[in-house]
Amino acid sequence: MKSLLPNYVASKTPGNHYYGGLSFPVIFRNGDMDSALRRLQTFLSTIPYCDNTRYEGHYQQMFYIIFSLLGSFVDVEVRTPRGRVDVVLRTKTTLYVMELKLDRTADEAMEQINLKNYPERFALCGLPVVKVAINFDSERGTIGDWMIEK
Numbered sequence: 001m002k003s004l005l006p007n008y009v010a011s012k013t014p015g016n017h018y019y020g021g022l023s024f025p026v027i028f029r030n031g032d033m034d035s036a037l038r039r040l041q042t043f044l045s046t047i048p049y050c051d052n053t054r055y056e057g058h059y060q061q062m063f064y065i066i067f068s069l070l071g072s073f074v075d076v077e078v079r080t081p082r083g084r085v086d087v088v089l090r091t092k093t094t095l096y097v098m099e100l101k102l103d104r105t106a107d108e109a110m111e112q113i114n115l116k117n118y119p120e121r122f123a124l125c126g127l128p129v130v131k132v133a134i135n136f137d138s139e140r141g142t143i144g145d146w147m148i149e150k
Helices: 005-009 024-029 033-044 056-069 106-115 118-122
Strands: 073-080 083-090 095-102 129-137 142-149
Touching: 024 033, 033 129, 033 142, 056 073, 056 083, 056 095, 073 118, 083 118, 095 106, 095 118, 106 129, 106 142, 118 129
Parallel strands: 095 129
Antiparallel strands: 073 083, 083 095, 129 142
16 A cells, blocks of 8 residues: 655645646756746745845755755855856856856856956856856845856
8 A cells, every 4th residue: 555645744835845746956966957946936935034144145045955955066256367256166067157247247156257257267168157147136035037058
């Protein structure tokens, strides 16, 4: 006789971590960064308001925690010859170079990645390097917009 427990524990109700039938970890492991950021945008908007969240480092720390819990290598403030990358995320198949902005635009973040040529620092890592520019909206308490370039 089959157990009914999985039907209750793994319910796909709107308030949990499921997105279009797939969980966030599955979306992330599949390398679909756009869908992963869309899911993170929704997730972050569910976090209750608190003081002291109007600085970029708050969101940088949240990314560090979330991606670390997913089992990926993640580092922050990684030095390059021309500056510091806000977040470097390495999965089994891809290295993501992420620039974060607060109350600005993803365009500005991508401009900084390109101006400072952050991917150059990781040219010998053996993985494709993907640039990810993210802007956080402090009023909404979540990701505002983003850009991804391979």
